[in-house]
Amino acid sequence: MVQQRRKVRSTRKITNKQKMRRRLWLLLTLSVLFLVCIIYDCHRKGLFQKEWKELTHQPSETKRVSTKKDQDKIRVLLTNDAMNSIYHDTIQIRGTGELVVSQNGRKKCYAKGQTVTFAAKGRHHIGNKVDISCSKGRIKVVSITRSGKNPVYRGTMKIVKKKQGLLLVNTLTLREYLYGVVPSEMPSSYPMEALKAQAVCARSFAWRQMRSNSYKAYGADVDDTTSFQVYHMSGEDARTRKAVRSTAGKMVYSGNKVITTYYYSTSWGYSASEQEAWGGNAGQNYPIRFQRAGKTPGQSLLQESGFYDFITKDSIETYDSGYDWYRWQVKLPAETLGAKLGIGKAEKIRILKRGRSGLIRSLRVSGTKGRVTLEGQEKIRQQLYPAGIEILKKKSGEKVVLSMLPSAAFTVLDGTEDGKVVFTLMGGGLGHGVGMSQNGAGEMARQGKSYKEILQHYYSHCGVR
Numbered sequence: 001m002v003q004q005r006r007k008v009r010s011t012r013k014i015t016n017k018q019k020m021r022r023r024l025w026l027l028l029t030l031s032v033l034f035l036v037c038i039i040y041d042c043h044r045k046g047l048f049q050k051e052w053k054e055l056t057h058q059p060s061e062t063k064r065v066s067t068k069k070d071q072d073k074i075r076v077l078l079t080n081d082a083m084n085s086i087y088h089d090t091i092q093i094r095g096t097g098e099l100v101v102s103q104n105g106r107k108k109c110y111a112k113g114q115t116v117t118f119a120a121k122g123r124h125h126i127g128n129k130v131d132i133s134c135s136k137g138r139i140k141v142v143s144i145t146r147s148g149k150n151p152v153y154r155g156t157m158k159i160v161k162k163k164q165g166l167l168l169v170n171t172l173t174l175r176e177y178l179y180g181v182v183p184s185e186m187p188s189s190y191p192m193e194a195l196k197a198q199a200v201c202a203r204s205f206a207w208r209q210m211r212s213n214s215y216k217a218y219g220a221d222v223d224d225t226t227s228f229q230v231y232h233m234s235g236e237d238a239r240t241r242k243a244v245r246s247t248a249g250k251m252v253y254s255g256n257k258v259i260t261t262y263y264y265s266t267s268w269g270y271s272a273s274e275q276e277a278w279g280g281n282a283g284q285n286y287p288i289r290f291q292r293a294g295k296t297p298g299q300s301l302l303q304e305s306g307f308y309d310f311i312t313k314d315s316i317e318t319y320d321s322g323y324d325w326y327r328w329q330v331k332l333p334a335e336t337l338g339a340k341l342g343i344g345k346a347e348k349i350r351i352l353k354r355g356r357s358g359l360i361r362s363l364r365v366s367g368t369k370g371r372v373t374l375e376g377q378e379k380i381r382q383q384l385y386p387a388g389i390e391i392l393k394k395k396s397g398e399k400v401v402l403s404m405l406p407s408a409a410f411t412v413l414d415g416t417e418d419g420k421v422v423f424t425l426m427g428g429g430l431g432h433g434v435g436m437s438q439n440g441a442g443e444m445a446r447q448g449k450s451y452k453e454i455l456q457h458y459y460s461h462c463g464v465r
Contacts, residue, residue, distance in 0.1 A: 069249045070175035070203075074210055076231055077220040078168045081144045086223060087165030090143055091118045096152065097137025103130045115142055120165050132157040141168070151232045154179070160219060169220050174210075175244060177231065178202055182240040184233035185263075186438050191445035194438075195243035197454040200464060201436055202229055203244075204251040204261040252455055254285050254462050261459065264431025265438055266325040267291050268358065268409040269310065269318040270301065271458065272433035276355030277377050286434050287460040288357045291318040301358035304351060308411045310358065311428055319440035325430035327394040328406050332386065334421035340386045343367030349384075349412045349423055359433055360408045377408035377432055384425075406430045435459065 080088050092115055093099070099110040104127055110116055117124040132139060133156045140152045155172025178199060182188075186198040209228060210221045224231035251258045262274075269291055274283040290296040297316060299306035310316065311327070320326050338346035344367040352362040352373070362375040365384070374380045381404040390399040391406065410427025431437075436458040444454045452464045 069207070069251075070173065070178075072174050072210070073171055074174050074177045074206060074222065075215075075220040076170045076172070076177065077215060077218055077223040078141065078144070078170055079224055083225055085165075086167060086218065087162065088143065088168055089120060089165055090124070091159060091166055091168055092116070092142040093118070093132060093157065094140050094142055095134035095137050096140065097134050099139070100133045100135070101130060102132075103127060112137065118159050118166065120161060126159060126161055126166075128161050130159040132159070139170075146233050147235075149235070151235070153232065158219070167218055167220075169218070174203065174206060175248070177206060178244045179236050179241050180232040181206075181229045182244060183235065183237040184230040186240075186442075188234075188237035188239045190442045192239065192243060193449065193451045193454065194442045194445035195240055196247050196451035197436065197441050197445070198263075198438065199240070199243045199247045200250045200252060200451065200455060201261040201263050203247070203249075204258050205229060205263075207251060207258050208260045247451070250464055252459050252462050252464055254459075259285050259459065259462060262286065262432070262435030263438055263458075264429075264433060264435065266323050266430040267318070267320045267433060267437040267440055268326065268407060268428030269316060269320065270357040270359075270409075270433070271435070271437065272355060272357040272359045272377075274434055276357055276359045276361060277432045277434045279376060284461055285459050288355070289457075289460075291320060291437065291440055300356075302354055302356060304354075304411065307354065307358045308426075311409070311411055311426055319443040320429070320437055322443065323439045324393040324396050324398070325406055325428075325439075327426075327428045328391055329394060329427070330385075330389060330391040330405070330425050331417070332384070332389065332423045332425065334423065336386045336389070337365070337384070337423065338367040338369075341365055341367065341372050341383065342370075343372055344369030345421075346423070347421070348414075351412065357433065358409050360410070378404075380408045381405040407433060409433065 077086050079086055094113055094115045095110065097112050099114070099116065101108050101110065101116060118126050118130060138152045138154055139157050140150050142150050144151065153170050153172070154176040155170055158169045158171065160167040160169065181202045182195060182199050185202065186195060188195070206222065206229065215221055215223070222228035252261050253259070271287060271289050271291060273286050273288050275281065276288070297310060299309055301307045301310055334346040338344050343365065346365055346367045348366045350364045350366070351360055352364055353360070355361055359377055360380055361377075362373060363380060363384075364371055364373045374383050385402070385405045388401055390401055392399050405425070405427070407427055407429040409429050410425045413424040413426065415422050415424055436455070441454045441458070444457065445451075455464050456462065
């Protein structure tokens with residue numbers, strides 16, 4: 001009897017286990033079928049494609065090409081301490097790691113932090129060329145300062161001896177170069193979409209310069225001043241590095257051609273064309289445009305009355321109207337201006353031609369000993385501004401001295417002060433006015449615009465890719 005009971009219990013256990021297994025297999029089969037249906041539906045809709053690329057870190061062909069562009073090498077001619085000459089009398093360098101100096105086929109290593117001096121003449125004079133590298137660190141140039149600090153550079157250095165002095169060339173990847181350009185051209189505190197727009201502009205501009213060979217005679221592509229793009233004035237910053245990386249390889253194209261992406265600080269409410277700023281044929285990629293979405297002011301800026309009304313009104317809001325350089329004023333004593341131009345005492349400033357954006361294209365200054373005609377915004381800004389005269393920023397009330405007039409978008413009022421003739425220039429904007437306004441881009445980003453929307457606003461008929 002005992003054995004029989006044991007057999008019955010054993011049979012029941014086996015039967016229960018079999019039932020449990022069947023249930024588990026049924027549940028598992030249904031789960032697999034349900035999961036297969038979901039995967040098939042997602043695959044049909046293409047929902048996994050983007051996620052799969054991100055998870056496997058396999059960039060598309062376009063991204064691989066873009067990354068390759070950022071690895072191209074650019075050669076930057078570093079100017080002297082005052083940034084007014086490409087030639088140096090003496091260059092002092094040290095490494096943040098071991099420094100390797102190659103000269104005349106021989107290499108010499110210098111310990112981290114040890115300063116090496118090179119001179120065109122005297123005790124530390126060099127031969128024709130010196131190559132410098134710091135594979136486990138960066139290269140600090142002790143003989144120059146930027147914003148009160150000795151700049152530290154990525155890449156390698158080359159010193160070339162010329163009759164006029166020493167040339168210092170920094171060679172590095174385009175991406176590394178942009179790390180030093182973007183924070184020097186736009187405050188790193190600006191919205192990320194504005195920083196991205198600046199990164200794309202800086203990359204496109206550099207790409208064009210690398211292919212122009214304008215600095216071929218010096219073994220370089222660009223220098224580190226406003227003649228090209230300001231480089232390493234402010235060091236590097238984490239936010240601007242992110243902007244460079246997140247737009248890797250992206251440039252501004254017109255058709256299949258990368259354009260020269262001109263940009264400047266602040267508009268006076270309009271953007272100018274290449275023709276208005278520098279003459280030649282009008283470029284369709286740089287539109288004459290009121291800098292605000294929506295309705296534009298009714299008056300034409302070609303006539304003096306229309307421009308005067310526009311430049312003196314505080315009620316017209318644009319993307320740039322919240323910034324200091326949106327409106328400015330400067331007073332030019334007739335005697336001082338005439339002496340600078342060599343025409344005796346200046347008696348009259350006459351605007352001869354304006355562009356549709358309001359930018360002055362030519363003007364004439366008459367004096368007691370002759371007259372002079374100035375053409376082109378750059379010449380007007382330089383020649384019409386005697387050194388040392390303060391310019392008033394109307395929004396903040398701050399007075400500053402510049403190397404030239406802020407822009408060529410101004411009107412002229414005659415008057416007297418203390419019995420002496422004084423010309424008052426009432427103007428707006430800072431820079432040439434062609435392409436992207438950096439402060440305008442900042443405001444557009446604050447209003448929720450993406451970096452591509454910003455660039456397509458400033459560069460008409462163009463695309464970003």
